[in-house]
Amino acid sequence: MSMNISEKNHEEYMKKACDLSELSVKRGGGPFGAVIINKETGEIIGKGHNMVTIKKDPTQHAEMVAISDACHTLESIDLSGCVLYTSCEPCPMCLAASYWAHIDRIYFGNTKEDAARIGFDDSFIYDEIKKSVEERSIKMERMGEDMAAIAFDEWTLKDDKVRY
Amino acid sequence: MSMNISEKNHEEYMKKACDLSELSVKRGGGPFGAVIINKETGEIIGKGHNMVTIKKDPTQHAEMVAISDACHTLESIDLSGCVLYTSCEPCPMCLAASYWAHIDRIYFGNTKEDAARIGFDDSFIYDEIKKSVEERSIKMERMGEDMAAIAFDEWTLKDDKVRY
Numbered sequence: 001m002s003m004n005i006s007e008k009n010h011e012e013y014m015k016k017a018c019d020l021s022e023l024s025v026k027r028g029g030g031p032f033g034a035v036i037i038n039k040e041t042g043e044i045i046g047k048g049h050n051m052v053t054i055k056k057d058p059t060q061h062a063e064m065v066a067i068s069d070a071c072h073t074l075e076s077i078d079l080s081g082c083v084l085y086t087s088c089e090p091c092p093m094c095l096a097a098s099y100w101a102h103i104d105r106i107y108f109g110n111t112k113e114d115a116a117r118i119g120f121d122d123s124f125i126y127d128e129i130k131k132s133v134e135e136r137s138i139k140m141e142r143m144g145e146d147m148a149a150i151a152f153d154e155w156t157l158k159d160d161k162v163r164y
Numbered sequence: 165m166s167m168n169i170s171e172k173n174h175e176e177y178m179k180k181a182c183d184l185s186e187l188s189v190k191r192g193g194g195p196f197g198a199v200i201i202n203k204e205t206g207e208i209i210g211k212g213h214n215m216v217t218i219k220k221d222p223t224q225h226a227e228m229v230a231i232s233d234a235c236h237t238l239e240s241i242d243l244s245g246c247v248l249y250t251s252c253e254p255c256p257m258c259l260a261a262s263y264w265a266h267i268d269r270i271y272f273g274n275t276k277e278d279a280a281r282i283g284f285d286d287s288f289i290y291d292e293i294k295k296s297v298e299e300r301s302i303k304m305e306r307m308g309e310d311m312a313a314i315a316f317d318e319w320t321l322k323d324d325k326v327r328y
Contacts, residue, residue, distance in 0.1 A: 014308035021315035028326060030314035053326040057232050058241045058264040059223070068221050077222045087312045088291035089304075092293050093260035098302060099289045100222040100257065106304045109312020117318050125263045129256050130294050138262060140253075140270045148251045148273020151185035151195035152282050155326060162192060162217040163283060 013085040014107060020062065021087035024049035030120065032062040033126065035088040036070040036079065039104065045082065046070025062086060063094035067101050077164055079103050088115050091122040092129050098108055177201055178195060178271060180208065184226065185251035188213035194284065196226040198250040200234040200243065203268065209246065210234025211318050227258035228316040231265050241328055243267050255286040256293050 013035055020033025029050040036046035048065025052058055063086050071077055079101040084090075088110040090098060098106060112122040133140045155161060177199055184197025194214035201208050211288025213289055216222055225249050243265040247255075252274040254262060262270060276286040297304045319325060 007236060015311055018308065018311040018315065021312070022318060025315050025318045025322060025325075030328070031319035033315070043239055052264075052328055056239055057235050058243050058328070059228050059261050064223050068223055071221050075220055077216055077220050079243055087315060089297075089306075091234065091260060091264075093257050093264065095293060095302075096255060096257035096260065096289050097223050099292060100216075100255075106302055107307050108304065109306070109308045110316055111306065114313075114316060118320055125260050126293070128263060129259060129290070133253075138259075138267060138270055140272065142253075142273070142275065143271050144175065144182065144273045147179055147182040148185070150279075151182065151189050151197070151251060152274055152278060153191045154186060155195035156282055158189060161189075164194070164216055164222070 009042055010107075013044070013083075014087075016047070017085040017087045018109060020047060020049040022151070024051075024062070027054060029054050030061075032086070032088050034062040034066040034084060036066050036103070037083050037085070039081055039083050045073040047150075059093070061091065061094050062088075063090050064097055067094075067097050067103075071101065078100065080128075083107070088120075089122070091115075091120075092125050092162060173206055174271075177208070177247075178251075178273060180211070181226075181249040182273060184211060188215075188226070191218060193218050194225075195282070196250070196252050198226040198230040198248060200221050200230050200267070201247050201249070203245055203247050209237040214328045223257070225255065226252075227254050228261055230265075231258075231261050235265065241265065247271065252276075253286070255279075255284075256289050262275040 017033045032050040046066040050062045051060035059138035083105045089112045091109040117121045175213035181197045196214040200210035210230040214226045215224035248270045253272040253276045280287045
């Protein structure tokens with residue numbers, strides 16, 4: 001691998017993600033775990049397991065929890081130079097969050113097809129996101145564009161805005 | 165519209181989402197706001213504005229905050245029968261979260277092209293998600309499938325699992 005992570009550590013990071021996925025099942029969560037490491041130091045800076053049913057919050061996937069945790073550790077929204085190890089291929093929500101966080105690289109254990117086989121239908125959502133607004137199963141419609149433009153204009157004109 | 169929302173309320177919900185997007189700019193967040201309503205009662209059950217730079221957490225988009233808030237209100241991960249009004253077309257993270265939450269319908273003000281023009285590159289992430297694992301700018305690789313399979317097997321065998 002082209003980074004400062006030994007082959008032994010590489011396996012251990014995935015093992016930790018998988019351990020978290022097993023812990024999640026024991027705790028009543030979905031079977032998913034994730035860790036985020038700083039690839040320069042090798043340090044684990046974020047971790048999480050699925051908390052959807054535990055917290056009654058559908059946004060609390062393992063990778064989302066780990067990304068929030070890593071950003072909290074670094075006090076930064078920028079995880080450039082960080083690697084995500086996740087026990088399962090990220091769903092579109094978690095993959096998009098990885099892009100927003102500028103994660104460098106993702107290693108995953110189970111595939112989205114494996115997930116679909118045990119009842120987690122990431123594949124369906126991947127298919128929906130590829131569709132146009134008009135074709136999706138969630139009905140989507142534009143409205144109120146004049147009202148909505150105001151905040152965009154205010155943002156554009158704001159001198160001290162924090163871009164991301 | 166085929167739901168119990170008057171045209172006047174319909175405009176007012178979007179106005180509230182847009183008001184939140186303006187409040188966000190004032191508070192130093194990105195120019196995005198969202199509300200979620202129960203379409204039977206017309207009640208607003210969730211709301212939020214962008215908190216990415218405020219909380220230093222890239223997952224804290226307006227729609228994500230609103231979805232978490234609505235689920236907290238209902239004490240449920242299932243937002244069937246609910247409508248999302250958002251000041252901007254959801255990014256893939258927020259759209260996927262809407263699918264996981266079983267949101268019925270989405271109204272949006274600005275488009276993702278409008279967002280790209282002021283520096284929020286949802287369009288890039290939409291394009292990336294459509295690509296195969298091998299083609300994406302974030303390098304993704306499978307590993308440790310035997311380790312990862314354990315929690316999936318434990319989940320499958322668990323009698324008292326809470327599906328979602």
